[in-house]
């Protein structure tokens with residue numbers, strides 16, 4: 539299947555009541571060939587907001603690709619009922635995905651340099667054009683991620699909970715955990731928020747794989763969002779469990795080098811002083827027991843036992 543290539547994204551030129559698939563040229567590679575990103579646009583006949591969905595800003599975080607492809611199927615079959623516009627980018631960091639890597643071609647993490655720079659280096663220019671042509675057209679935005687390599691995550695949302703509508707977006711995803719985070723970190727979400735776009739990050743499980751149940755749960759969350767924004771006449775699904783709200787979160791790191799065993803599971807709660815990890819030397823002799831510095835919940839954890847000094851142990855969410 540070939541799809542038309544475009545250089546600019548002009549939503550006003552899209553015919554109401556249609557779905558469209560394009561490849562948007564963002565930059566050129568060293569042979570002068572276009573580096574493109576796939577873009578799906580569904581524009582309803584009725585007016586309404588622009589909801590943007592993005593995935594694989596980190597090239598090896600793949601669950602979001604399937605979340606978006608499932609939504610493309612659903613929205614295409616309901617296009618006659620759609621109000622407003624859905625713009626979905628199943629892979630943002632296309633060069634990274636082709637290399638099975640998190641970073642862009644130049645080894646830079648795109649989610650730390652947003653909104654990029656007009657006259658910048660390779661990753662900065664890619665980020666800048668993508669922000670300008672795609673993200674700046676959104677009013678609402680959901681950025682789909684997973685854990686990084688060697689770690690696992692709960693289904694959790696990062697959002698600025700001080701903003702009522704953003705908080706609502708977070709809750710509609712029915713995640714296990716919501717972490718309050720203002721996004722001043724060079725992330726795509728942070729750059730979107732600066733443009734007054736209501737934006738959240740949804741962390742959907744683990745890297746470099748497709749996980750059916752988590753994909754299904756995230757699709758439900760986006761359906762809920764379409765319902766809440768009155769873009770599709772569908773019902774919001776009822777909660778199975780309320781999310782745990784964390785006011786902040788941080789990683790705990792190893793003090794020594796050795797083989798690490800992280801004890802609690804994802805979403806498990808613990809008290810200050812509880813044992814959370816044991817580290818052994820290469821002969822199996824116990825080196826150190828790590829205990830929780832305060833009460834918390836496991837948002838994510840390391841699954842890579844070989845841990846040098848300063849390796850991640852677990853991502854601690856502070857509930858109070």
Ligand SMILES: [Zn+2]
Pocket residue numbers: 595596599649683684685
């Ligand atoms: Zn990510």
